[in-house]
Structure formats: C-alpha cells, structure tokens
Amino acid sequence: MSTSHLTRPETLLALRNVSKVFPSSTGPRTVLQQVNLTVSEGEFVCIIGHSGCGKTTLLNMVAGFLTPSEGEVLLKSEPITAPGPDRMVVFQGYALLPWLSAFENIYLAVDAVWPTKSRTQKTAIVRENLALVGLTDAAHKKPNQLSGGMKQRVAIARALSIRPEVLILDEPFGALDAITKEELQEELLKIWNASRCTVLMITHDIDEALFLCDRLVMMTNGPAARIGEILTIPFARPRERSRIMEDPAYYELRNTALDFLYRRFAHTET
Numbered sequence: 001m002s003t004s005h006l007t008r009p010e011t012l013l014a015l016r017n018v019s020k021v022f023p024s025s026t027g028p029r030t031v032l033q034q035v036n037l038t039v040s041e042g043e044f045v046c047i048i049g050h051s052g053c054g055k056t057t058l059l060n061m062v063a064g065f066l067t068p069s070e071g072e073v074l075l076k077s078e079p080i081t082a083p084g085p086d087r088m089v090v091f092q093g094y095a096l097l098p099w100l101s102a103f104e105n106i107y108l109a110v111d112a113v114w115p116t117k118s119r120t121q122k123t124a125i126v127r128e129n130l131a132l133v134g135l136t137d138a139a140h141k142k143p144n145q146l147s148g149g150m151k152q153r154v155a156i157a158r159a160l161s162i163r164p165e166v167l168i169l170d171e172p173f174g175a176l177d178a179i180t181k182e183e184l185q186e187e188l189l190k191i192w193n194a195s196r197c198t199v200l201m202i203t204h205d206i207d208e209a210l211f212l213c214d215r216l217v218m219m220t221n222g223p224a225a226r227i228g229e230i231l232t233i234p235f236a237r238p239r240e241r242s243r244i245m246e247d248p249a250y251y252e253l254r255n256t257a258l259d260f261l262y263r264r265f266a267h268t269e270t
C-alpha cells in the first residue's frame with residue numbers, strides 16, 4: 001500500500017481567491033467568487049453543488065479552457081494558462097469521435113501527445129489502457145456499437161493513456177443506469193489506486209462522492225458561488241461499498257451533505 005497519504009502530501013493544485021465573471025445581457029455576471037482550494041498530489045476530490053452554481057466553470061479553469069477573472073489557478077505553483085496533457089477531462093457525453101473505433105479514439109490522443117513514439121509503442125499503450133478498463137475485446141468497435149458504460153470506459157482509458165497528473169471528471173457517470181454506474185465507480189477506484197493520479201470530479205450524487213473521494217467540496221448556490229464547506233471522508237482504502245454502508249459515519253456525512261444542499265443552500269429558482 002502506498003504511504004504517500006501518510007507522509008506530508010505535496011500540493012499539486014491550488015485555487016487562490018478565484019473569481020469568474022461572465023458577460024451577460026444584463027451586465028457582468030459573477031459566477032464564482034473568492035474560491036480557495038488546495039488539492040494534494042494523489043488526492044481524490046469530489047465537487048457537489050446545485051445545477052448552475054459554477055462547478056464546470058471551476059473545472060474548466062483547472063483544465064485551462066477558461067482563465068479566472070481574478071485570482072489564480074496553480075499547478076505545481078505555476079499558473080494554468082492553457083489546456084495541457086498533464087490535465088485530462090472526461091465529460092458526461094463521452095466526446096468520442098463516432099467514425100473511429102475504441103482503439104483509434106485512444107490512439108489519436110496517444111499520438112497527439114507522443115508523436116515521436118513508434119507505432120508499436122503507441123499501440124501497446126492503447127492496448128494496456130483498453131485492458132485496464134476491461135475493453136480488450138471491444139477495441140475494434142465504433143462508439144455506436146458500444147453501450148453508454150463502455151463508451152465512458154473508452155473515454156476514461158483515453159484520458160488515462162496519456163498519464164495525466166490530474167484527471168478531471170465532469171459528472172462522468174451521470175447518464176448511466178444505477179448498476180453500470182456502481183460498476184464504473186468501482187473500476188475507477190481500482191484505476192485510481194493503481195495510477196494514483198489526482199482526481200477532481202463533479203457529481204450530483206452524494207453516495208457516489210462518499211464512496212469515491214477523500215474530500216467532498218460543497219459549493220453554495222450561484223451567482224457568486226463559493227466553497228461552503230469541505231467534508232473529509234475518512235473511510236479506509238481499498239473501499240468496499242457494503243462495509244462503508246455499515247459505518248455510522250457514512251450516515252452522518254450523508255446527512256451533513258443533505259442538510260447543506262437541501263436546507264442550508266436549498267436551490268431556489270432565480
């Protein structure tokens with residue numbers, strides 16, 4: 001077992017006084033205000049909050065698709081100014097190219113990041129990552145021949161194949177049925193355990209967050225959303241769903257999160 005969590009963890013990612021303002025028809029709209037968050041190397045962080053509070057905006061700044069209006073987003077103390085292969089994003093909608101097979105979708109990403117590697121080396125990387133998500137036999141299939149869960153596995157394999165330092169997951173299992181979702185959560189934990197990359201994941205599902213993450217970041221409602229509270233999830237790893245659900249701490253954390261979302265920061269239509 002890795003001891004990296006027991007020794008002093010290194011800060012990998014830091015958001016310092018981050019605000020994001022978008023123009024709108026009624027003038028500037030502050031979506032996020034004064035967000036501060038530090039993420040350690042190898043940490044698994046989930047972000048939860050009501051629809052429209054700015055979770056994707058926050059992840060987009062980490063991904064480098066957006067820049068903060070104020071404050072800074074730092075990766076290893078350097079400001080993030082653009083997307084890069086050290087941060088890979090997996091979206092809810094898979095974002096696979098429909099005319100390419102699972103293998104080719106991943107190969108394309110590997111080729112873009114390591115153009116100088118030989119075809120044999122790149123093929124080996126693709127195969128290794130397809131195997132990691134249990135899709136060796138589906139390598140030749142096109143996205144329309146794959147189930148939602150399989151498509152999301154390909155998207156995860158593609159992201160992992162380029163060995164990102166930060167894996168950014170924007171509600172990756174939101175469109176999947178409950179059983180597939182639980183299977184993929186377990187696979188994701190195994191993969192994370194093996195790769196120990198840092199994960200930042202948006203979810204709307206409190207149980208999913210409690211099963212997966214080290215810390216659960218709870219956002220207040222927008223406009224001008226901020227981090228309201230961060231829960232530390234204490235369950236030992238490797239985690240077993242049935243064990244966690246027998247732990248009284250699980251229900252305490254669940255109630256705290258429910259209270260935050262549905263009482264203290266209940267969603268009111270604006």
Ligand SMILES: Nc1ncnc2c1ncn2[C@@H]1O[C@H](COP(=O)(O)OP(=O)(O)OP(=O)(O)O)[C@@H](O)[C@H]1O
Binds near residue numbers: 050051054
């Ligand atoms: N590029 C943009 N230009 C203008 N407004 C934007 C832009 N991107 C996001 N917004 C606005 O910022 C707010 C936050 O959006 P965001 O997608 O970050 O929320 P979210 O918490 O991820 O929502 P959901 O849970 O529904 O995905 C919304 O009001 C959205 O309309």
